[in-house]
Amino acid sequence: MPEAPYAADETALLFIDPYNDFLSEGGKMWPLVKTVAEEVGLLANLRTIMAAVRRSGIQVFIVPHHRSEPGDFACWHHATPYQKQSAAVQVFARGEWGGEWRPEFAPQAGDVVVKEHWGSSGFANTDLDMQLKQHGIRRLVLIGLLANTCIETTAKFGVELGYHVTLVRDATAAFSQDRMHAAHELNGPTYAHAILTTMELLAQLPSRSLAD
Template identity: 55%
Template sequence: MTTYEPKITAVLCVDLYNDFLSEGGKLFPWVKEIAKENNMVENLRTVVQTAREADIAIYHVPHHRWESGDYVNWKYPSPYQLGAAERQAFAKGTWGGTFHDDFQVQPGDIVATEHWASSGFPNTDLDHQLKRYGKEKIILIGLLANTCLEATGRIGMELGYHVTLVRDATSARSPEALRAALDINGPTYAHEILTTAELVSAIKASI
């Protein structure tokens, strides 16, 4: 079993905004069905609480919060970025662009600079903030499984991190997308793909 020594482990909370996690959020309808099936929000709470109790660092990995004028002068914005701008997803200064009440930043947490596309690493300080504190193992939770989690995990592996995905602490727009992220693509880069219960057991066995 993989160990998760608190000194070298971090939980990466990816895009835990109200727009994704809360009724009334702009993107919540995308993930609602699968999130309810796998008890996602409760599992997110469990992972974060277990990590805090084990003195494992919590890193917030936030998507760029939309502002007027975003992407207007970009030469090659992606369809995903343009769609987010059209919806004004995670708009800065709004309830939707605020972290969910259960996942607010607490003293000692690290907040990475916002990522503009899917991965939490390019053009942000996430790699620096992890290495600065000696983190080698990253546990990814949040949304979406096949976009930001997958992109962050892939690059994390390329940068030399040990990567863990958590099956029931994420969601996607369709069962096919979730299966692709966890069962087809995940094993090509992730070192562990666990359930919340399996992860909790591994963390508790490591302290």
């Protein structure tokens, strides 16, 4: 049987922004992603992937957005419109429920929690690249939110740094289907090495024996 392309010793799962505000009823951003999330079966697919990845021995990296605090961008010269909007409603507010992990996706022992990113890239001004290199990682599988912002920007940055990048089209969501279409049908094919469904990804993950 051929070896799975996502070898456990060189593959990382990047779970981007598993916050209550994105993934839980009552979250500030959930109403905006709910329609697409339910159409693609987001939560079920995230659960399935996380369970399979943990069974396979693939390293999990949690890649979190900055948790909002009052006055974050008060003195910034070039805060983006998205940053300003997020600050106005305190998305992922530090110390509040919305800025906590959705419990079933909270980091477990052995997971790496990366330093928080301020923009859309999980690499920019964080320790993600160093952590990946120290773990011997060459391949990245990205899941989480949002498909056309943090997932896309982090994935593109990863490609520029020399990583093999895989997108999982039904393990992410966006504010609309046209944004999902742009992320996976227009932009994704210009940089991603693979764009898979959850089931296609699972078929290529390694299995780990009970003795491992």
